[in-house]
Amino acid sequence: MITNLTASERRGALLILVVMAIVGLFFAAAGRGDPIALHGALIMVVALAFAFPVMGHLYDPEPSADRLDTYYDDPSKVGMILTFAWAAFAMFVGDWLAWMMVEPTWTTGSAWSSFGRLRPVHTTGVIFGFGGNGLIATSFYVMQRTCRVRLPDQLSPWFVLLGFNLFCLLAVTGYMLGITQSKEYAEPEWYADLWLVIVWIVYFVLYLRTLARREEPHIYVANWYYMAFILVVAMLHIVNNLAVPVSFLSAKSHSLFSGVQDALTEWWYGHNAVAFFLTAGFLGMMYYYLPIRAGRPIFSYRMSIISFWGITFMYMWVGSHHLHHTALPQWVQTLGMSFSLVLLVPSWASAANALLTLNGAWHRVRDDATLRFMMIAAVFYGLTTFEGSFMAIRSVNALSHYTDWTVGHVHAGALGWVAMITFGALYASIPWLWKKERMYSSFLVELHFWLALSGTVIYVFALWNAGIIQGLMWRTYTENGNLAYTFLDSVVAMTPYYIARAIGGLLFLTGALAGCLNLYLTIRFAAPATEALSLMPLRDPVSDAVIQAAE
């Protein structure tokens, strides 16, 4: 893969890696006694591990000019492997935590494996590691094909992909060392945050450059969503992570905001991370893979427009519904609740647009587990957005807030929508990328589908029950006006639901592991595709295969 880079790209890569190694060495040497020293050493080791192979190929000849006639898919391939790897790791940690909720003594006893440290390892691992790699890998794939142009260079996609993974690595190792700024879904400390800003700006510029060079007259919907994802996540990340480090040689920093302003900034970030990371990005994925796989045109271009602008505009205001009945002034809560209700309309319009696109291809949904992943994803997207708007109503929230219903809701979205659409997209693109006829085992895809679906349903039902029971126990009074249950009573009552949840998670994890196995078997043993499919020329006269196939 390194020899595919041009000589100047290799020199550029080496320069970046050497600078990183020096910065890492500086922190490792100067940050004595502070956990930042360990991270400095980690950065140095990672940079050197990449620098040596690059050095080995520094004076190799220029790659052939033929490469410019095809799409540049190496970063997508590596990104998809990383997506599966993060899924296996982070879902394992998630299910471990789920069992810890059943039996708290199931830890190693050391600090790194305590619930409080492993919990962000799980959330960061699935959201950023699994979801983020899936988004980056598919976005490179989709933007080239829908713009009919090759990525503008070969270095920046690697920088984005590997730099992002370095961020994830710093994040999860940091939590286990006890490094955190205690903001949910924004736990990494200032230096990791700054690094992500650099990576993200390169990602944004790369996307703009690709769009600017496009051969298609119009920009496809999927790219609107991917752009919204990249742009807004940059904005959210920068604002919410504004902080002052204790010193430049300390891993600790203090947020620029305090009190209720800090809480509101955090949940403005938190909910828009759901909106633009976990929704907009994956809608981009859906808008490409679902119609391609179904062989159907998108149901309504007009509905795409109304949904896109509805979602991007409305989501910005709803973060305060995470702070109902708190110190946050009530007028801000009113704002969050009202916008949350309106938001349901564009959300359901998106889900409907996806499901109606399948009209004329339902026989494929029946026969093709990959397409079924995408269909179920759209269904769960609809369910979760309805549930979200419902829970944003203040009186409903009074029952659901602080209970496991919230956790169930998040997982309906994360397992049912985000993970399902990602697995569907991966199973669709892996054979195309590795130039195989199909996935090695369609049985394993089918198995993965049913494990994922049953796992999600068990998980979500268990936590609906758990959450509603908790909420009711906390507000039940005796005839004399005393609370009928203590908090511990409600903890004890959760046991059966926590066991069910952990079993649901185990099913989902097993499905993901079946996917990892299938990925390996496909790359290693699957039959190669016919020549025509494997060429994927840039300038192919666009065929009408898609519409015709549906007839």
Next chain:
Amino acid sequence: MALEERDPVTGRLTTGHQWNGIKELNTPVPRVVYVFLILTITFGLVYALCMPAIPLGRTYTKGILGYDERTAVQRDLEGAAAAKAPWHDALDRLDYRELAADPVVMQEIRETGRFLFGQNCAACHGINASGNRGFPNLAGGALNWGDTPEAIEQTIRVGVNSSHPESRIAQMPAFGQDGILQRPEVDAVVAYVHDLSREGIDASRQRHPAGQEIFKAQCAACHGAEARGNSDLGAPNLTDRTWLYGGDIQTILDTVWQGRQGQMPSWESRLGARNIKLLSAYVSSLRKE
């Protein structure tokens, strides 16, 4: 480029563009979408009119319903306080003996006490007050600092080895670790203490004369010559069946070797006098059952 086609399945025209083979139909937005948009936006506007909604610099529009979360909570709290006033009054006025004799107040104490105990004490002492290793069984068993309601009240108020200025202080020294006793001496006194509660004091004296000598010199100051403890010092009775950490040889050895400095926080500032009295009456009532 823009050549519309008719999709045979739906009969709709495409927009005429395509990307990597993906086409889009030009289907109009279904009316139901507009209907729901109008409905939800209307609801949002009406809700904003009724509730606190629009910021106006230092204040905000209060809404035509005049609802305010803070006053609503205040009203609820006042209502609850009024409902409890009669028996709260009795709780403040009566002493523990009089309380125990009043079945109506005791019913309230048992109900509220269970909740207070569950929220504040159960994490260490267990939801049924039956204790855990290092945390005494309050429902039965001996209590190191005394088991009268007044003694329990004092323990809850100031804590044990806590940061409260009047805290009860009990520090079992680390006889082995700090070199006060040598290992054979520790073993001897441990064997003596172990048999106290099992065989009775006379039998144990006969069996472990060396242990008894060491006990007299080192332990009797707090635990008493008869090893019956001293609730003024928080020193446990070693002749009964109640053990805070455990009565097996190994645990007694650990206790003597490394000492014990168990802690209980002071609850005075968190719970207040009335709730502490309520909890003391509640714990005492558990012990009677």
